Amino acid sequence: xxxxxxxxxxxxxxxxxxxxxxxxxxxxxxxxxxxxxxxxxxxxxxxxxxxxxxxxxxxxxxxxxxxxxxxxxxxxxxxxxxxxxxxxxxxxxxxxxxxxxxxxxxxxxxxxxxxxxxxxxxxxxxxxxxxxxxxxxxxxxxxxxxxxxxxxxxxxxxxxxxxxxxxxxxxxxxxxxxxxxxxxxxxxxxxxxxxxxxxxxxxxxxxxxxxxxxxxxxxxxxxxxxxxxxxxxxxxxxxxxxxxxxxxxxxxxxxxxxxxxxxxxxxxxxxxxxxxxxxxxxxxxxxxxxxxx
Amino acid sequence: xxxxxxxxxxxxxxxxxxxxxxxxxxxxxxxxxxxxxxxxxxxxxxxxxxxxxxxxxxxxxxxxxxxxxxxxxxxxxxxxxxxxxxxxxxxxxxxxxxxxxxxxxxxxxxxxxxxxxxxxxxxxxxxxxxxxxxxxxxxxxxxxxxxxxxxxxxxxxxxxxxxxxxxxxxxxxxxxxxxxxxxxxxxxxxxxxxxxxxxxxxxxxxxxxxxxxxxxxxxxxxxxxxxxxxxxxxxxxxxxxxxxxxxxxxxxxxxxxxxxxxxxxxxxxxxxxxxxxxxxxxxxxxxxxxxxxxxxxxxxxxxxxxxxxxxxxxxxxxxxxxxxxxxxxxxxxxxxxxxxxxxxxxxxxxxxxxxxxxxxxxxxxxxxxxxxxxxxxxxxx
Numbered sequence: 001x002x003x004x005x006x007x008x009x010x011x012x013x014x015x016x017x018x019x020x021x022x023x024x025x026x027x028x029x030x031x032x033x034x035x036x037x038x039x040x041x042x043x044x045x046x047x048x049x050x051x052x053x054x055x056x057x058x059x060x061x062x063x064x065x066x067x068x069x070x071x072x073x074x075x076x077x078x079x080x081x082x083x084x085x086x087x088x089x090x091x092x093x094x095x096x097x098x099x100x101x102x103x104x105x106x107x108x109x110x111x112x113x114x115x116x117x118x119x120x121x122x123x124x125x126x127x128x129x130x131x132x133x134x135x136x137x138x139x140x141x142x143x144x145x146x147x148x149x150x151x152x153x154x155x156x157x158x159x160x161x162x163x164x165x166x167x168x169x170x171x172x173x174x175x176x177x178x179x180x181x182x183x184x185x186x187x188x189x190x191x192x193x194x195x196x197x198x199x200x201x202x203x204x205x206x207x208x209x210x211x212x213x214x215x216x217x218x219x220x221x222x223x224x225x226x227x228x229x230x231x232x233x234x235x236x237x238x239x240x241x242x243x244x245x246x247x248x249x250x251x252x253x254x255x256x257x258x259x260x261x262x263x264x265x266x267x268x269x270x271x272x273x274x275x276x277x278x279x280x281x282x283x284x285x286x287x288x289x290x291x292x293x
Numbered sequence: 294x295x296x297x298x299x300x301x302x303x304x305x306x307x308x309x310x311x312x313x314x315x316x317x318x319x320x321x322x323x324x325x326x327x328x329x330x331x332x333x334x335x336x337x338x339x340x341x342x343x344x345x346x347x348x349x350x351x352x353x354x355x356x357x358x359x360x361x362x363x364x365x366x367x368x369x370x371x372x373x374x375x376x377x378x379x380x381x382x383x384x385x386x387x388x389x390x391x392x393x394x395x396x397x398x399x400x401x402x403x404x405x406x407x408x409x410x411x412x413x414x415x416x417x418x419x420x421x422x423x424x425x426x427x428x429x430x431x432x433x434x435x436x437x438x439x440x441x442x443x444x445x446x447x448x449x450x451x452x453x454x455x456x457x458x459x460x461x462x463x464x465x466x467x468x469x470x471x472x473x474x475x476x477x478x479x480x481x482x483x484x485x486x487x488x489x490x491x492x493x494x495x496x497x498x499x500x501x502x503x504x505x506x507x508x509x510x511x512x513x514x515x516x517x518x519x520x521x522x523x524x525x526x527x528x529x530x531x532x533x534x535x536x537x538x539x540x541x542x543x544x545x546x547x548x549x550x551x552x553x554x555x556x557x558x559x560x561x562x563x564x565x566x567x568x569x570x571x572x573x574x575x576x577x578x579x580x581x582x583x584x585x586x587x588x589x590x591x592x593x594x595x596x597x598x599x600x601x602x603x604x605x606x607x608x609x610x611x612x613x614x615x616x617x618x619x620x621x622x623x624x625x626x627x628x629x630x631x632x633x634x635x636x637x638x639x640x641x642x643x644x645x646x647x648x649x650x651x652x653x654x655x656x657x658x659x660x661x662x663x664x665x666x667x668x669x670x671x672x673x674x
Contacts, residue, residue, distance in 0.1 A: 024604065075506060101507040102399055103477050106436045109404040125603060137604035139637040154548020156601040159637055160661070163601075180547055181506075182401040182479075209548050212401045235551035238536075238558045239567070246532040246547025246569035248505065249401060253419075275559050277552070278662070 001200035002129030002174040003149065003191070004092050004118060005068055007032070009133050012060055012069040012090070014039040014081050017048055021072030024096070024137055025049065028070075031134040036064045039081075057084045068092035070126065070135045078122065079104035086117055094135045095121030095185070102248075105183045112185060118194075119185025123247070125155030125177040138175070146171015148284055149195035151188060152207035153178055153214070153247070157235055161207055161277045168281035170288070173201045178214075180247030188218035196226050203229045203287045205280055206271070210236030211250040211257040219265035229287035233274045234262050294503045297340045299382045300515055301501035304476065308468045310483075311495045315384035324365030327383035328358050337364055340380040341373045344417070349373045354386070387497055391458075392485035394418060395466060397473045399480070399504070400433070406473065408432040408440060408466065412452045414485035440470040461494035462486070476514075477507025522589060529582045530571060538563025540672050541587040541596035541629070543580070545570045553599045556661070562669040565593045577616035584617060588628065595672025597664060598633040600643075607635040607643025618652050630671040632656045634664035 005011075011028070015021040016038025026049060029035050035051050037060040044055035054060040057069070069085045071078060071094065078100045085093045086108075100122040112119055120127055126136015130143040137155070142163045148170050152158035155177050162175050176191055178184050188206060195201045204226070208215040215234065222230050237259045239245050241252040252258050263273045272287075274280040296304075302312045314331060317340070318324035328335055339351035346352060351373045355361035361383070368378050392414030400407040410430045411421055421429055430448035434440050442463050449459050465486065473481040482500040489495060503514065519525045526533030532547065540557055542564050544550035554564040570583055580598075587596055600610055614633060621627045631654050635643040647657055656671070658664035 027604070076509065099506040101477055101510070102479065102504045103436070103474070103507060106399070106405050110435060110437050139601075139603045142637065152548070154546055154551075156544075156546030156603060156637075157548030157552050159601045159603050160549060160552070163636065182399060183404045187402075207548065209551060214402065217402065233552075235548045235555065237551075237555040238564065239551055239554065240534070240536065243534045243567075244532070245534060245551055245567055246571075250547055250551070276556060276662075 001198055002132060003176070003194040003198050004127055004174065005129050005133045005135060007132040008034070009067045010034050010036045010065050011135060012037050012039065012057065012066045013051070013072065014057070014069055014085065015072035016040055016051065016053060017043055018072050022048065024072060025051070027137070028134050031140040033133045033135065036066060057088045061088045066090060068094070068135060070094040071097060073097065075099045075101065079108060082108050082119070083111065086111060086115060089117070091117060093117055093119045093185070094124065094126045095119065095179070096124060096126055096136055097121070098123045100181065102181065102183050105181065109183060109185065118190065120176060121179040121185060123181040124179035125158065127174060127176040129174045130172045142166055143175065144171035147173065147200065147202035147288060148205055149173045149198065149201035150175035150205045150207065151178065151191040151195070152176070153180060153209050153249070154207060154235060158207050161205060161233065161280050164277045164281040165205070165284060168285055170281065170284060173198060180249055182212065182249040187214045189221045192218060192221060192226055196228060201228065202291060203231065203284050205284055206230055206232040208232060208234040208262055209247065209250050210234070210239050210245065210252050210259055211247070213256060215262040216265040219269040219271065222271060223269040229291055230271045231274065231280055231283040231287055232266050232271050233277070233280050234259055294505060294508060294514065295342045296501040296503070297342065297380070298338065298499050299340055299380070301499035302496070304472055304501065305496055305499055308472045310465050310468050311493060312499070313385045313387055313495060313497065315382050318365060318381045318383050319379065321362050321366040321369060324381055324383050325358050325362040328355060328361035331383065331385055334386050335361070336384050336386050337361065337368060338382040338384060339368050339371070339373060339378040340382055341376045341378060343374045343376055346373050351378065387487050387495060388490045389487050390490045391488040393462070393488070394421070394484045395462070395469065395486045396480065396482035396484065397470055397478070403433055405436055406434040406470070408434060408445065408470065410445065410448055410452065412454065418482070418484065434470065436474070439474065440467055442467065457492070458488060458494070465494055465496070476511060477504045478502065479504045522586065526568070526586050529586070530579065531583055531586060532567070532569040532571065533586055534567040535590065536564050536566050538565045539592050539594045540668055541565045541590070541593040542599065543568045543570060543583045543587060543596065544599045545601065549599065549601055553597065556665050557669070560665050560669055562672070565590055577613040580613045581617035581620060584621065585626065588626070593629055595629050595668045596631045597668040598631060599661060599664065600635045600637070602635070602637035602640070606639040607637060608639045608646055611635060611643035611646035615646060615650055618650065618655060622652060627654050630654055630656060632658060632664050632668040632671065634658045634661050636661070
């Protein structure tokens, strides 16, 4: 088991013929992901890598069963592409795109209310369910089926942690990046909820970073609603305040979003906070042993 | 992108938000002329993008044309928190009766715009938030519909504001919100929002930051040449932040780069910078630009290259590193030892390519912990 996507998930790629779309889709298919259709307005009727292309999402869903969509369209068109996927009532939308205007994302966020769609991103590495399905840029080889569910704000750092977890002999159910932007479709709490419900996930790893207060909210939620052990790491312990650290959302401003505040909140909720990726793996191992007793 | 006060006030004026009459001066002589053109009673305000300019002496109150000339001269010779003063806003002084705070920010956790109002004007909102949180009135705005007057009306009453001021402030707030929204704002702030003795509501100061991702659709915004190293790095597509240690860091991805910094500190050394190569890590030119930017900082005694490849392949990145190092050795622009550690897709192939390099500067480590130890050993603490 896993969260949101598995070996049976039928995936749509919006912007499949763009440079990034083409590259990522090829990698996803290599991993075994069932990419059943692609969208590129103007190229409908043709195909790429054996995948049929349509001009609109509506045409694609009329011809195929589709569960999830991943977007590779240019930043200026992301809002529109998301609304198109939302209208088709797809269950999962992954927005890998960087530099989507925050204003557009605020409008999307409102439109998501009351729907059954989980939107991941923007500026997200995507989601992978180990040895089943990959939607995004993951280095698939490092993941093995196992009991650890990963949720992260960063991309490459979550690969490092995943790698340590696999090397420690544990393996993962899924790994998901909520995205590094200031406003994201899903926050930690939304994903923690999914891991709590997934029977195969026995321990949850939360990879946070400075900025925003999503880690503090997660800590509160863990204390009240999560029964499974959670282990965390927060990147940016040594980051100076007032500076954007690569991710637009990673900035300590007005006393909000500091490392100490996040660690304090997590520790209060009984979540041990590691200092290195290796330590995350050993804490997860310990937590697993304890929960089996 | 952050706008200077006079630039922000230009947008305010266009939106119909009252601002004091003012002129921008680039020389002391222009400031003197502005003093006389405005008929005296002016303030000289340094145009710099740093907080606390008033306390740092960046605002002056000349009493005569001669003083305006002299004081402007002093300001132009000043650096405020390291930033030289290149422009002064010469502005009509206000006849202040009351001061308020009015601002709108994008609230990341709510995912919508948040308007903040406080009757305690003039104080930094951060200080207010920590010292008197109850003094800040908050209005969450649904971006589909915008700000409704009644939302703010309620809060103004709660804040105990005299009734005759409500309409004027609501009027400014609506226009402020529209400017923030139309321009892809991230933060827009009037502090203080002044009520004059005549009862007029005027924006005495202005702060306006634009969401960088929204910049492509606003050609009307001022173009500024990149000045400091962080801005120059950004033009090359690199996220760079200068820090005070001696070990340079080049990595890919924001979280991983921060993790590398933290790692450095954990092992008893300190990072000289944050440098995230971003998604273009595959190109030799990107890596070369990265190394050059890091080495501009003369405190750097050793450099760590820490890559975890998800999309791009390590062998491609490794070829980029080799190409960059070869070119830089020919230019004789390398001067510190470099420790590289590659992980993720095709990492073994990548490390193999690097190990074929004859560069005396390049050291390799398979494990990131070893790489960090090695770079600290080579660079000293």
